[in-house]
Amino acid sequence: MAADSATPTLERLLRNRIAVEGPLDFSGFMAAALYHPESGYYARQARQVGRGGDFFTSVSVGPLFGSLLARRFVRWWQEAGCPQYWRIIESGAHDGTLAADILAALWQLSPAAVAGLEYAIAEPLPRLQAAQRETLQPFAACVRLLADPAELASQPLPGIAFGNEVLDALPCHVVEWQADGWHLCRVGCAADRRFCWDSVLPVTDPAQLAALAPLGGGFPLGYRSELRTGFGGFLAPLLASLSSGLLLWLDYGFARPEYYHPARQQGTLRTFSRHRAADDPLHAPGEIDITAHVDFTAVAESAIALGCRPLLFRNQGSWLTQVAREWLLAMEGRPDAELLRQFAMLTHPAQLGGRFHALELAWNDPLPASPSAADSHRLAIA
Ligand SMILES: C[S@@+](CC[C@H](N)C(=O)[O-])C[C@H]1O[C@@H](n2cnc3c(N)ncnc32)[C@H](O)[C@@H]1O
Numbered sequence: 001m002a003a004d005s006a007t008p009t010l011e012r013l014l015r016n017r018i019a020v021e022g023p024l025d026f027s028g029f030m031a032a033a034l035y036h037p038e039s040g041y042y043a044r045q046a047r048q049v050g051r052g053g054d055f056f057t058s059v060s061v062g063p064l065f066g067s068l069l070a071r072r073f074v075r076w077w078q079e080a081g082c083p084q085y086w087r088i089i090e091s092g093a094h095d096g097t098l099a100a101d102i103l104a105a106l107w108q109l110s111p112a113a114v115a116g117l118e119y120a121i122a123e124p125l126p127r128l129q130a131a132q133r134e135t136l137q138p139f140a141a142c143v144r145l146l147a148d149p150a151e152l153a154s155q156p157l158p159g160i161a162f163g164n165e166v167l168d169a170l171p172c173h174v175v176e177w178q179a180d181g182w183h184l185c186r187v188g189c190a191a192d193r194r195f196c197w198d199s200v201l202p203v204t205d206p207a208q209l210a211a212l213a214p215l216g217g218g219f220p221l222g223y224r225s226e227l228r229t230g231f232g233g234f235l236a237p238l239l240a241s242l243s244s245g246l247l248l249w250l251d252y253g254f255a256r257p258e259y260y261h262p263a264r265q266q267g268t269l270r271t272f273s274r275h276r277a278a279d280d281p282l283h284a285p286g287e288i289d290i291t292a293h294v295d296f297t298a299v300a301e302s303a304i305a306l307g308c309r310p311l312l313f314r315n316q317g318s319w320l321t322q323v324a325r326e327w328l329l330a331m332e333g334r335p336d337a338e339l340l341r342q343f344a345m346l347t348h349p350a351q352l353g354g355r356f357h358a359l360e361l362a363w364n365d366p367l368p369a370s371p372s373a374a375d376s377h378r379l380a381i382a
Contacts, residue, residue, distance in 0.1 A: 010039040010286040015189050023186035023198040026281075027171040033285035034169065035125070041286055042169075046095040046131035054289050055272040057165050058250070058316070058352055059098045064342040065164075066101020069248075070109055072323045073102070073160055076246045077113045080158055080365075085116045087159035089149060089238055092166025093121040094128060096135030103139045117142050118157065120241075122149035152241035161238040162248035167294045170234060172226040174269065175212065176200055177219035182212050185224065187282060195282035211298065215260050225260055225267040226292040231302035239306055244364035247308060250316060252355045253294030255379045260295075268293035296359050297379050304381070308361040313375045317353025320346055 014032060018024055034041045047053050050060045058065045077086060093099050099119060106114050119139070123129045124147050136143045146152065174185040181202065188198025203209055207229050235247070253259065259268075271278045273288040281290045300310045312319070321328075324343065331339075347353035359379075 010036055011195075013039070014195070014285060015193065018187070018189045023188040026174040026185055026187055029187045029195070029285065030171040030281065030290050033281075033290055034171070036286065037125070039286045040125075041289060043125045043127060044286070046128050048289060049094055049097075054274055056275070058346055058356070059094075059101070059164065061345045061352070062338070062342040063101040063104070064339050065346055066098050067105035067108075068320055068323050068327070068346075069098075069162070070102045070105035071327065072248070074106065074110045074113055075323075076160060077110070080244070082112070083116070083158045085118070085157055086113075087118045087120055087152070087157040087242065089120045089122065089152070089159065089161040089241060091122060091149075091161070091163035091234075091238070092169060093123060093132055096121070096132035098164060099132070099143070100135050100139065103136070103142070114142065118144055118159075120144045120146060120149070120152055122146050122237075124148065149237040149241055153237060156241055156243040158244045159242050160246045160248065161235075161242060162246075162250075164250045165252075167228075167231070167234075167249055167251045167299060168253065168291045169289075170228055170230055172228045172269075172292045173208065174267070175203065175208075175225055175227045177217075177223040178221060181217070182208075184208070195285070197282070214256065219260075219262055220265060223262065223265050225264065226269055228292075228295065228298060231299050232305060235303055235306055235308075239308070239363055242363055245362075246311075246365075247303060247359075247361040247363060249294075249296075249299060249359045250356060251294045253296050253357060255313065256295055256297035257380050259293065259297075294357075296357060297381060299359060300361065300379050300381055303361045308363050309365070310375065310379065310381065311360040311362050313357060313359050313379050315349075315354055316356035316358055317347035317349055319358035320353070 010032065014029065032040065035043060037043055042048065049055065049057050073088060077083070090099055099121060103119060106117070119142050121132055121143070123132060123145060129145050132145055176183045176185050183200035183202050185200050186198045187195055190196040203212060208227065211227055211229050269279065269281050269290070269292045271281055271283065271288045271290050296313060300313070304310065345351050
């Protein structure tokens with residue numbers, strides 16, 4: 001075991017907590033496993049993404065992803081009337097690679113837009129912030145690294161808040177359907193000291209009950225899934241930092257009817273280690289990634305409750321193809337094989353294009369845009 005291995009400390013800490021407090025809510029277990037300030041999976045180093053890490057993201061495919069996001073951001077900036085000062089806030093920026101790809105492309109696409117841009121990254125974990133500082137050294141003049149997005153709220157600017165594969169990394173509850181309704185699954189410690197699923201408790205928390213209410217009932221007994229109730233708390237400080245703007249979330253997930261489909265009896269909780277997926281999230285806390293798909297309807301509803309308007313919900317393939325239209329047209333007759341390879345991976349339905357989705361929302365935006373009927377229908381929101 002490596003000298004800096006976190007497992008003994010984190011496992012001991014979680015065992016002690018269970019001994020004192022009793023079985024843990026899974027979201028508390030996941031929060032510690034991923035984000036414990038010293039021993040959490042993301043706190044220990046910044047090499048989780050990419051070939052030498054545990055999983056790939058769209059960023060690992062190459063710089064095209066960031067350059068297409070930059071096109072979408074410039075289009076927003078132009079439609080917003082080219083504000084002199086504006087802000088992009090990235091959440092879950094990991095080691096800063098996506099930010100560097102976006103900033104390099106923004107310089108090429110529109111130096112005028114970059115002139116008044118503040119690119120802010122909210123990152124509470126010191127090792128990730130150090131990695132971001134190093135990666136983004138060439139762009140230091142416009143980059144602002146913060147521990148908490150609330151630090152921006154005293155000076156809101158027009159702009160964009162976005163993240164790629166951050167919502168799936170937010171801790172979730174595990175819920176189980178029983179004859180008398182939904183229960184919370186809790187984590188205990190077995191006689192052999194391994195973590196195990198322990199007792200379940202009926203859901204009584206009003207916020208959790210409200211989040212579960214739209215699912216209705218009649219699921220197969222023992223049906224398990226995940227529930228995140230923290231989207232509002234995640235979005236609120238970002239919105240407070242923007243006087244108006246665009247929210248963009250890219251991730252794997254579904255709209256609610258597909259997420260909680262009765263046939264998906266064991267939910268979407270997965271672990272990743274060395275590019276291998278497994279389904280025991282209680283194994284080796286701090287050593288492996290834990291993730292669950294995103295219920296995009298819940299994200300949209302939380303944002304609507306805070307005053308946002310949903311604009312679109314598409315799979316990544318269709319969203320990126322729309323964003324890339326001008327770039328694709330400009331390439332006609334002189335195709336770049338490497339960039340087209342990246343585009344195919346990002347958009348192909350059997351690769352990242354089908355599993356991933358993009359959700360866009362407007363915030364304090366004077367433009368009279370509203371979600372298309374198709375987007376509202378797919379998100380199952382009114
Ligand atoms: C899967 S990684 C994201 C990878 C990166 N965006 C990419 O596309 O390659 C998830 C990241 O989200 C970060 N994260 C989780 N919760 C967060 C929060 N509340 N605010 C900001 N970042 C968060 C984690 O620290 C981790 O770096």
